[in-house]
Amino acid sequence: MPKEAIELFSLFGVGALLVMLVGFYSLLTTRSLIRVMISVELLSKSVMLLLIAAGRAVNRTALAQAMAITLINIEVAVVVVAVGIILCIYRHHKTVDTAVVQEIKG
Amino acid sequence: MTENSINIVLVAALVLAALWTVMTARTLRSAIGLAITSAILAIIMFRLASPLAAVFELSVCAGLIPVIFISTIGLTARVEEESMAAKQREKLRKYAALLVLVLVVAGVLVTMHLPNDFAAPQGPVPTESPQVVMWDLRHVDLIGQIGVLAAGAFGVVILVKVSKRA
Amino acid sequence: MLDWLILVPLAAIILLNLPWSDFIRRRAAVLAALLAAAQAAMVVAAPSEWVSRASILAQTLHLHLAMTGLSRVMLLCIGLAMMAAACVTQVMFSDDFRRRANFVSLLLVSLLGMNGAVLVTDLFSLYVFIEVTSISSFVLIAFTLEKKSLEGAIKYLILSAVATVLMLGSLALLLLMAGTMDFAGIKEALASSNGALVAKLAIGGFVCGLLIKGGLVPFHGWVLGAYSASPAPASVLLAGIVTKVCGIYAMIRLATSVFPPNAAVNQVLMLLGAVSIVVGAVLALRQTDMKRLLAYSSISQVGYIVLGLGCGTPLAWAGAIFHLFNHTVFKSLLFVNSAAVERRTGTTDMSRLGQLGSAMPLTNLTSVLAALSTAGIPPLAGFWSKLLIILALWQAGVKQGQAMYFVYAAVAVLFSVVTLGYLLSLQRKVFFGKTPENLELLGAAKPSGWISTPELILAAVTLAAGLLAPLLLLTGSFLVPTGSF
Amino acid sequence: MNEMMLLLPILIPVAGALLVLLAGRSSHSARFGLTVLAAAATLAVAVLLFPQANNATGITFSHAWASPMFSFELRLYSLSAWILVAAAAFALLVTLYSWHYMAGRPHGMLFCLYLLLTLAMVCGAMLANHLVVLLFFWEGLLLTMLGMIAIGRPGAWKTAFKAFVIVGISDLCMTGGIVITGLLAHTLRISDIDHLATTGLGGLGMALLIIGATAKAGSMPFHSWIPDAATDAPLPFMALLPASIEKLVGIYFLARISLDMYQMSRESWLSMMMMVVGAVTIILAVAMALVQKNYKRLLSYHAISQVGYMILGVGTGLPAGIVGGLFHMVNNALYKSCLFMTGGAVEKQTGTSDLNELGGLGSKMPLTFLCFIVAAASISGFPLTNGFYSKELLYAGALDRGLIFYLAAVVGTFLTSASFLKLGHAAFLGKRNSRHDAVREVPFSMLLPMVLIAAVCLLFGPGNALAVDHLIRPSLSAAAAGEHHLGGLLPHNWLLAELAAGAVLLAILNHLAGWRRYGSGLHAVDHIHHAPVLSFMYDSAAKGWFDPYIIGRHIVRVVAWIGWGMDRVVDWFSDGFWVRTAQFGGWALATAHRGRYALYVLWCLAGAAAVIGFLIRAM
Structure with a gap:
């Protein structure tokens, strides 16, 4: 593996890991379902960055872009569904606090 | 500035944007923070020779998705906003740990090096354009995307439409 | 005809949602059931050359699909479970046929996703189709818009996102190593750079993502909500097949087509399988709700499959795949039974149920069959698959001289008994025993052919598979040699 | 034709039983008439068959059944031929007797039904030439x-159950014996087992097999139901x-086992076992009989004691013993049934069989008394009676x-x-109870x-050669029957005969002495009852310490108690340990599932890490 390629990937890899860290932290600590979804979005940003950087590092940008565009599509679908579910939860509970989604336990 | 310095700055900006996204008290600002993060990511993608993905990122992730979030916030979080603002100080304390964590992890990761113990991909570098790859070579993915979009569309029909009616 | 498995569901989805097709929308569930049954019949009856030949359409579309012995078994499972789910759907949303058509459309999206996932030859496509199945599952779970359904859906969605991050991160690393996404290329790259940190991270990440999708302990947090709070047909589909395709099948596919043989991964799989068996069974023992009990039971049974996978010998693989098939059949059947009970009484709370045996004889009978098969009582199908797994563990233990294999085998045997215990207690509480005074049978909900047909078919399959199992094993229908996957 | 006739007994x-059953609530006379008719017809068939079957080959009836191994096969030959006649004759006489006896008693129909079925089963057991068929009957x-x-x-249910358990256990033993015999002989056809x-x-x-046969005959230690049945x-x-x-x-079956089916040499432990069992049965049972204060109970102990003689005889493996045993079997059947009938007559007329309340009936019931004297003399071995020979x-x-x-044998x-x-004195002589x-x-x-039976007893005394040399010896093989005539008016060994007569005389003297001492016929043997060591034994026996059934029940109770205790220990261990552990584990796991998605995400991340x-x- 060429040294430049590794270094390029490492730089963006570090960035992606940090964003991932931020996303997971927020996912674990936030009290709002909307913020939960925003955290999930951050997580997908991080992997997207990882993917593009990997593609660039090995000169497979076409494949990486094709994958990224597909992922963006999937992201949209997930977000739309999640938002729909959150809206319904809001309709039931008049709140989007994550505390309302812990009834199923044991 | 060298290429590398610009990249470092962009990555730092990306991480800072992400941090702001999660640390800001108001959910609305958080959604905007997400848009900013996406925009920075789009710039990075441009710089990583992936213009097509960057365009999608900019239009969909920096444009459409924050709009979806913001309209959701508009539908739900009016009550939330005030209570969240009141908890701003507590919130900062909660995320102070994250700041420290990010700094520590960043330090550790920067000093560490990814071991270069694997070979680069073999074979010739493909020369097809992303459009060709997407439209001509990955038809299976396209069908999958149609499925994803169909599922999303039914999700909207079932969840959002009914939700609004109620 | 291979591409038809993807294109026909797609066409059906479009057909169901054309502006003028109310006629079809009324009969949506029937259509889906027929489609699924046709799929099951095709993979069983049609010669494999005929099935795996690509049509002209596929050639013009450059669809890279492949059929193996394993995908054939999976396609059969998908057909059976989907057929059961579609039949149950027909009686579930009887008030609003458009809503029902939407539900069926989602079922068909799920069918599309699962069929795609078992046929693709490209890791990224595999991910995409898993995601198709997952997204349709979110909506299916939340479909009734009740509090608990929504909760189950959002939890599944969040944990799926975590799985997505793990899998996509792994995909990025694999792209870095291989520069391509198809199975063969990645296999080659992994083989050439064996031992690299990046490879380990990639394999670990992808396996963990699949473990989340498959609902193994400790990645199982979403399972209870998704199975127990969803509408009945969605439970049938999810517990019956979705998690198996998204988690287990993908894992088998990776282990056979992508990853090099790997003792460490096997150890992880065996450990998690055994832990899942124990945790799922212990939790199932405590449950007082039918669907919750069945949900935890699913975790336990998936544990058996993964335990077999982790053992890694051809015999264990045969057992695992056979158990996967059996699990699809009997768990779908049990969830269909719970749907029948729910439809008749309006509840699945076992403390309020009792003595339904006389009111619902067929459900009672099939439930006994399914329970006995799950617990591994001869001569039902579950017995043979568990036997194979346990035998394989024993053999491996003898061969490698490691005590852990015997411990796992003992766990597998012991928790068969526990399985029998909790399923018989379900049987006793629901179908035998005294009728609580406040339990009213809903008179309007007469036994329906749409419930009894899948019950009968699935019961017949589990019985036939059990009786014919020695034959199947002899002729090798399930004993697919590792090389031919 | 002759073969088919074997089915008739x-x-x-x-058929008679079915008719009785069909007749239902018909009158007593009709019912018993039918029964007597059926028994008489059976006897007639047995008598008709006797001359044809009275040879070594006999008549065989065979009908293919489930498989070649299990054919339904009957065989009548010399030995079984005359025993069959005897059995049918006894059944007829007992039926005649019970016609009047059962009048006014409940369950008349069931009695007839069981009696006829018993007869059918006995005939079947006699005729069976296949061990499984035999076992069925x-x-x-x-x-x-x-x-x-x-x-x-x-x-009486309790007694019935007791008898059922005891005889059932012995029959189980016999089943085991049949299995082993079949394994060894490679056939279950009795005539082929050589x-x-x-x-x-x-x-x-x-x-x-011997256990099964002797237990059916009532030998110790499978005897304890008989005295209970006598009263119930x-x-x-x-x-x-x-x-x-x-x-x-x-x-009969014991003779078949030891003479035909197995090679019982005189030196084998089996011969010794049979003789020991026989001797012990003679002594213990008669000792128990001695102290009984109930007519029927006293007789029942003799029924046990007399078996001892037969087993002892067959067990000797000598012609004299075997022939003597079989002859004694016939004699015992005669005088013992006669004695029981006198007991029934006394009970029927007085309403009691308690010897304390009886006495002086001799003058009131002279013929019964006469029959009793004949039968009692026979069983005691008084010279010139059949028992003596x-x-x-x-x-x-x-x-x-x-x-x-x-x-x-002599002490017996x-x-x-x-x-x-004592019995005769107490019941028929002495002072009469005013109520009687x-x-x-x-x-x-x-x-x-x-009277008929008593007459036969007398006939078989001086005319013992009729039974011994014309019935018994011809039906046995040469080795078992010996070469010499064993019957005859005069004893073969005068010394033994004199000693035997001496024993009887001694008993009379003992009785006279006891009578003088206690002033009562009933208590004439109390000095034996109260003898130092014996009294303890008798007390123990009265408490049931020697009754295998009661001992068995005690053992079962102890075993059950031990089992219960072990069960508790196991329960304690499982409840207190495994179940608690499982419950705690379940509780802990369930509590861990708090329903928070964040927790589950954390698990996933930790698991992934x-x-x-x-x-x-590791890789």
Whole structure:
């Protein structure tokens, strides 16, 4: 593996890991379902960055872009569904606090 | 500035944007923070020779998705906003740990090096354009995307439409 | 005809949602059931050359699909479970046929996703189709818009996102190593750079993502909500097949087509399988709700499959795949039974149920069959698959001289008994025993052919598979040699 | 035609039983008339068959059944031919007797039904030439026995159950013996089983078969139900089964086992075992009989004691012993059923069989008394009675094998005589209870069987050669029967005869002495009862310490108690440990599932970190 390629990937890899860290932290600590979804979005940003950087590092940008565009599509679908579910939860509970989604336990 | 310095700055900006996204008290600002993060990511993608993905990122992730979030916030979080603002100080304390964590992890990761113990991909570098790859070579993915979009569309029909009616 | 498995569901989805097709929308569930049954019949009856030949359409579309012995078994499972789910759907949303058509459309999206996932030859496509199945599952779970359904859906969605991050991160690393996404290329790259940190991270990440999708302990947090709070047909589909395709099948596919043989991964799989068996069974023992009990039971049974996978010998693989098939059949059947009970009484709370045996004889009978098969009582199908797994563990233990294999085998045997215990207690509480005074049978909900047909078919399959199992094993229908996957 | 006739002794009683059942609530006379008719027809068939079958080959009836191994096969030959006649004759006489006896008693229909079925089963067991067929009839006999006891006085169920358990256990032993025999002989056809070796497994098989046969005859230690049945069951049952038919069947089969099926040499432990069992049975049972204060109970102990003579005789393996045993079997069936009938007559007329309340009936019931005297003299071995001759043969056999067996037999004779002197004295002589002043002789239908049997007893005394040399010896093989005539008016060994007569005389003297001392016939043997060591033994016996059934129940209770205790320990361990552990584990796991998605995400991340970390280290 060429040294430049590794270094390029490492730089963006570090960035992606940090964003991932931020996303997971927020996912674990936030009290709002909307913020939960925003955290999930951050997580997908991080992997997207990882993917593009990997593609660039090995000169497979076409494949990486094709994958990224597909992922963006999937992201949209997930977000739309999640938002729909959150809206319904809001309709039931008049709140989007994550505390309302812990009834199923044991 | 060298290429590398610009990249470092962009990555730092990306991480800072992400941090702001999660640390800001108001959910609305958080959604905007997400848009900013996406925009920075789009710039990075441009710089990583992936213009097509960057365009999608900019239009969909920096444009459409924050709009979806913001309209959701508009539908739900009016009550939330005030209570969240009141908890701003507590919130900062909660995320102070994250700041420290990010700094520590960043330090550790920067000093560490990814071991270069694997070979680069073999074979010739493909020369097809992303459009060709997407439209001509990955038809299976396209069908999958149609499925994803169909599922999303039914999700909207079932969840959002009914939700609004109620 | 291979591409038809993807294109026909797609066409059906479009057909169901054309502006003028109310006629079809009324009969949506029937259509889906027929489609699924046709799929099951095709993979069983049609010669494999005929099935795996690509049509002209596929050639013009450059669809890279492949059929193996394993995908054939999976396609059969998908057909059976989907057929059961579609039949149950027909009686579930009887008030609003458009809503029902939407539900069926989602079922068909799920069918599309699962069929795609078992046929693709490209890791990224595999991910995409898993995601198709997952997204349709979110909506299916939340479909009734009740509090608990929504909760189950959002939890599944969040944990799926975590799985997505793990899998996509792994995909990025694999792209870095291989520069391509198809199975063969990645296999080659992994083989050439064996031992690299990046490879380990990639394999670990992808396996963990699949473990989340498959609902193994400790990645199982979403399972209870998704199975127990969803509408009945969605439970049938999810517990019956979705998690198996998204988690287990993908894992088998990776282990056979992508990853090099790997003792460490096997150890992880065996450990998690055994832990899942124990945790799922212990939790199932405590449950007082039918669907919750069945949900935890699913975790336990998936544990058996993964335990077999982790053992890694051809015999264990045969057992695992056979158990996967059996699990699809009997768990779908049990969830269909719970749907029948729910439809008749309006509840699945076992403390309020009792003595339904006389009111619902067929459900009672099939439930006994399914329970006995799950617990591994001869001569039902579950017995043979568990036997194979346990035998394989024993053999491996003898061969490698490691005590852990015997411990796992003992766990597998012991928790068969526990399985029998909790399923018989379900049987006793629901179908035998005294009728609580406040339990009213809903008179309007007469036994329906749409419930009894899948019950009968699935019961017949589990019985036939059990009786014919020695034959199947002899002729090798399930004993697919590792090389031919 | 002749072969088919073999079915008749089985089918006629069954048909009669069915008719009785169909007749339902018909009158007593009709019912008993039918029964007598069926028994008489059976007897007629048996008599008709006798001349044709009275040879070594006999008549065989065979019908292919489930498989070649299991053909339904009957065979009548010399030995079984005359025993069959005897059994049918006893059944007829007992039926005649019970016609009047059962009048006014409940369960008349069931009695007739069981009686006829018993007859059918006995005929079947006699005729069976296949061990499985034999077992079928054998077990059938067990069931009719159960039914017969159960229809006795209220509460007889307990006794019936006791008998069922005891005989059932012995029958289980016999089943085991049959299995072993079949394994060794490679056939289950009785006539094909030819002198199997008694070493190893063969010995076990023979021992098990002997247990089955002797238990059916009522030998110790499978005896304890008989005295209970004597007081609880209808009296004709006692006259029919324990007194006569069961002896015939049991000893017949014992003879088959030890003479034909197995090679029982005199040196084998089996021979010794049989003789020991026989001797012990003689002494212990007669000792118990001595102290009984109830007419029927006293007789029942003799029914046990007399079996001892037969087993001892057959066990000697000597011609004199074997012939003597079989002759004694016939004699015992005669006098014992006659004695039971006198007991029934007394009970019928006075309403009691308690000897304390009886006395002085001799003048009121002279014919009954006469029959009693004849039968009692026979059983005591008074010279010139049939018992004297059969015992003499037995003495000769026993003395040949060992002095101790001979002594046991003689002491048994002494005690038998003493107890019957006491019984006769207490019941028929002495002071009459004023309540019994109006007692009259029993009617003709009850007298006839008694008188007939008593007459045969007398006939077989001086005319013993008729039975011994014309019936018994020809039906045995040359080795078992010996070369010399064994019958005859004059004893073969004068010394033994004199000693035997001496024992009887001694008993009379003892009785006179006791009478003088206690002033009562009933208490004439109390000095034996209260003798230092013996009184303790008697007390123990009265408490049931020697009753295997009661001992068995105690053992079962102890075992059950131990089992219960172990169960508690296991329960404690499982409840207190495994179940608690499982419950705690379940509770802990369930509590861990708090429903928060964040927790589940954390689990996933931790799990993923662990898995990836492990892979990085291990791969």
